[in-house]
Amino acid sequence: MSNTASGRGRGYRPTLRWIAAPLVVVATALALVPSAVDAGTLVQLAQAKPVSADDAAATVRAQVGGRILDVRLRSKARRKVWRVKVLLPGGRVRVYRVDARTGRILG
Numbered sequence: 768m769s770n771t772a773s774g775r776g777r778g779y780r781p782t783l784r785w786i787a788a789p790l791v792v793v794a795t796a797l798a799l800v801p802s803a804v805d806a807g808t809l810v811q812l813a814q815a816k817p818v819s820a821d822d823a824a825a826t827v828r829a830q831v832g833g834r835i836l837d838v839r840l841r842s843k844a845r846r847k848v849w850r851v852k853v854l855l856p857g858g859r860v861r862v863y864r865v866d867a868r869t870g871r872i873l874g
Contacts, residue, residue: 823849823865830872831863832856840867848873 818826820838828835837852847867854860864873 817847818849818865818867818870820849822870823851823867826865826870826872827851827853827863831861833861836860 820840824835824838831853833853833855835851836854837850839850841848841850843864849865849867851863851865852860853863865871866873
């Protein structure tokens with residue numbers, strides 16, 4: 768059956784409409800929604816060096832004080848985390864987690 772026999776006229780291409788309409792919707796949505804992470808941030812994350820054990824210990828020491836007892840690298844949910852054990856001034860021992868990629872104290 769040809770396009771003209773179906774009564775739709777010459778040059779009817781339904782697949783073009785099925786492809787073009789969703790593409791227009793997606794392009795419009797992407798143009799209207801601001802990017803959560805800009806290209807500069809992605810480049811910085813890609814070029815960032817992993818945080819060393821000494822860096823993780825120094826970060827915790829600067830934040831909470833005390834004496835560092837132990838630093839170990841652990842993997843938690845596909846994320847590498849430094850586990851830093853600290854003897855606090857009051858005699859208590861506390862464990863802090865430091866993101867091995869960003870150096871941020873997680874808790």
